[in-house]
Amino acid sequence: MASDSSQPPSKAPPDIQVCADRSVRVCFARDPGAGVIGSVREALAAPPIPGAFEVVCATKTVSVVFDPLAADPFEVLDEVRRRVDLAIEAPPEDRPPREVVLPVCYEPPFAPDLPSIAERTGLGQSRLIDLHAGAGYTARFLGFSPGFAYLEGLPEALQTPRLDCPRTRIEPGSVAVAGCFSGVYPQATPGGWRVIGRTPLRLFDPARQSPALITPGDTVRFRPIDGAAFARLLAERHEGGGGLG
Amino acid sequence: MSGQLRILRPGPCSLVQDLGRQGSAHLGVALSGAADTLSLRVGNRLVGNEDNAAAIEMTLAGLHASFDADSTVCLSGAVGDAILLDSHAKALRRVRLLEPTRVNAGESLRIGPFKTRARGYLCIAGGVRTPPVLGSRSTHAASGLGGLEGRPLATDDLLPIGSDAGPAARRLAPQARDRLLAMSSAHELRVTPGLHAAVLGADAMETLVSSVFRVSRAADRVGVRLEGERIGTTDPGEIDSEPALCGAIQVTPDGTPIVLMPDGPTTGGYPVVGVVIGADLPALGQLRPGDEIRFVEVDAHAAIEAIRSQRQELDTLCPPNEPDLR
Numbered sequence: 001m002a003s004d005s006s007q008p009p010s011k012a013p014p015d016i017q018v019c020a021d022r023s024v025r026v027c028f029a030r031d032p033g034a035g036v037i038g039s040v041r042e043a044l045a046a047p048p049i050p051g052a053f054e055v056v057c058a059t060k061t062v063s064v065v066f067d068p069l070a071a072d073p074f075e076v077l078d079e080v081r082r083r084v085d086l087a088i089e090a091p092p093e094d095r096p097p098r099e100v101v102l103p104v105c106y107e108p109p110f111a112p113d114l115p116s117i118a119e120r121t122g123l124g125q126s127r128l129i130d131l132h133a134g135a136g137y138t139a140r141f142l143g144f145s146p147g148f149a150y151l152e153g154l155p156e157a158l159q160t161p162r163l164d165c166p167r168t169r170i171e172p173g174s175v176a177v178a179g180c181f182s183g184v185y186p187q188a189t190p191g192g193w194r195v196i197g198r199t200p201l202r203l204f205d206p207a208r209q210s211p212a213l214i215t216p217g218d219t220v221r222f223r224p225i226d227g228a229a230f231a232r233l234l235a236e237r238h239e240g241g242g243g244l245g
Numbered sequence: 246m247s248g249q250l251r252i253l254r255p256g257p258c259s260l261v262q263d264l265g266r267q268g269s270a271h272l273g274v275a276l277s278g279a280a281d282t283l284s285l286r287v288g289n290r291l292v293g294n295e296d297n298a299a300a301i302e303m304t305l306a307g308l309h310a311s312f313d314a315d316s317t318v319c320l321s322g323a324v325g326d327a328i329l330l331d332s333h334a335k336a337l338r339r340v341r342l343l344e345p346t347r348v349n350a351g352e353s354l355r356i357g358p359f360k361t362r363a364r365g366y367l368c369i370a371g372g373v374r375t376p377p378v379l380g381s382r383s384t385h386a387a388s389g390l391g392g393l394e395g396r397p398l399a400t401d402d403l404l405p406i407g408s409d410a411g412p413a414a415r416r417l418a419p420q421a422r423d424r425l426l427a428m429s430s431a432h433e434l435r436v437t438p439g440l441h442a443a444v445l446g447a448d449a450m451e452t453l454v455s456s457v458f459r460v461s462r463a464a465d466r467v468g469v470r471l472e473g474e475r476i477g478t479t480d481p482g483e484i485d486s487e488p489a490l491c492g493a494i495q496v497t498p499d500g501t502p503i504v505l506m507p508d509g510p511t512t513g514g515y516p517v518v519g520v521v522i523g524a525d526l527p528a529l530g531q532l533r534p535g536d537e538i539r540f541v542e543v544d545a546h547a548a549i550e551a552i553r554s555q556r557q558e559l560d561t562l563c564p565p566n567e568p569d570l571r
Binding site: 017061068144204 | 267268269270271272273274275378379385387388389390437439440485486487488490492510511512513520521522523545548549551552553556
């Protein structure tokens with residue numbers, strides 16, 4: 001694994017293997033980008049592979065999970081190989097990604113970790129807010145909890161390690177950063193990411209036609225709002241009005 | 246006639262569970278569902294339900310609940326004393342595992358601490374009828390999805406239960422009952438190799454299968470932390486997050502193995518040394534803190550053969566019911 005010449009180019013075909021008795025994993029040696037992962041994910045999800053019930057992606061991998069009593073793993077493997085070959089050969093569809101814009105209040109008490117990031121980087125809080133809200137993000141995958149999207153595109157100044165000691169409760173809607181990702185906590189959960197703002201929108205609602213506000217491949221932007229706008233949007237949401245979910 | 250179950254005492258952790266929430270993992274939604282699906286299937290079959298009917302999963306000890314309508318119930322999984330009481334709390338009779346029991350309106354069922362295994366199932370004819378969320382009634386407590394308000398049951402909760410007008414309850418032959426009781430109680434779990442041997446070092450699997458591990462107190466529906474030998478020679482650190490499977494044995498940076506359970510995350514950033522085979526997931530779901538376990542390596546072909554023969558045996562001993570439309 002040591003020599004540079006062994007590093008395959010990003011176009012190299014992925015490694016595809018049966019994992020346990022119920023999954024086939026497609027793994028690229030390096031991140032091939034959201035476009036390629038998206039094509040592979042879509043090719044594996046529709047039409048559904050008989051017996052398969054999940055197609056889950058991350059940055060380098062896409063996995064198909066199936067019922068080993070409903071499908072033979074090695075037949076699923078062949079079908080995955082066939083579809084991945086086609087997806088990688090086909091020219092990427094020139095289809096603009098869905099854009100999701102999240103209003104975010106970066107003011108206290110919603111931004112407990114903004115001061116410490118400002119101190120660490122030597123940049124003012126308003127500069128950090130401009131950077132965070134000025135960037136365009138790509139939702140690479142969902143994980144951790146229902147509706148939690150890993151958003152790629154975080155400006156370097158905002159890239160910080162997780163908290164040494166995770167908080168036991170993060171409020172729903174909290175906008176946070178960790179490593180090279182930004183994310184928004186959909187539910188009240190424990191969490192170790194640094195919180196820099198809050199959105200009044202509901203990120204995940206199983207009763208909606210599309211439960212997750214952000215889905216893999218979406219483009220995401222943040223729009224700064226003040227405390228009054230936050231309160232108004234939250235009240236509108238609780239009245240059940242509008243399409244804000 | 247359908248009715249309600251009133252929770253008089255919930256026990257340490259009682260949750261509505263069916264076979265799980267499939268098809269939403271790409272949205273970060275965990276599978277959830279019964280930790281011991283074999284016991285859920287058997288209990289449901291014996292009261293005339295389809296396999297996926299929702300039941301109450303109880304952990305380490307049972308609940309006490311009263312019925313406001315006549316019903317048929319069956320207990321499966323972990324073993325504890327269970328007594329049927331009349332409306333004056335006078336003991337009527339014992340309820341044995343895997344023996345469908347008539348319950349009259351006004352009576353209550355009291356289930357004590359489990360003596361062996363971790364999880365017991367109270368299956369009720371017609372099933373627990375809380376509203377399905379994303380296609381399943383299973384509770385995912387960490388995110389508040391499904392079940393009753395997305396949480397463990399509490400005193401005075403009222404649970405809607407179905408009618409028992411479906412197929413009649415069945416009795417098992419004694420040998421079939423004994424065999425079914427033994428089905429999800431292994432302390433030797435078969436695993437296929439994980440796909441991160443390059444990160445963990447070649448001897449990681451060797452360590453996994455040559456050691457005895459103890460289930461720690463940090464064992465819940467999200468993950469089971471194991472005590473014993475450390476896995477991997479050097480700190481493997483974290484890998485790029487990957488889709489995670491229930492039954493995957495993740496290795497933390499200090500070498501501790503954690504087996505992911507049905508409520509575990511849909512993606513994970515720790516390398517995986519092995520994956521518990523489908524046939525042994527029910528036994529994994531029955532492990533208690535302090536249990537000593539071993540792992541045995543098998544290949545995918547053996548894993549497939551194991552789950553096929555297990556289901557065949559289950560269907561022979563206790564055939565499934567047709568899906569109901571109630």
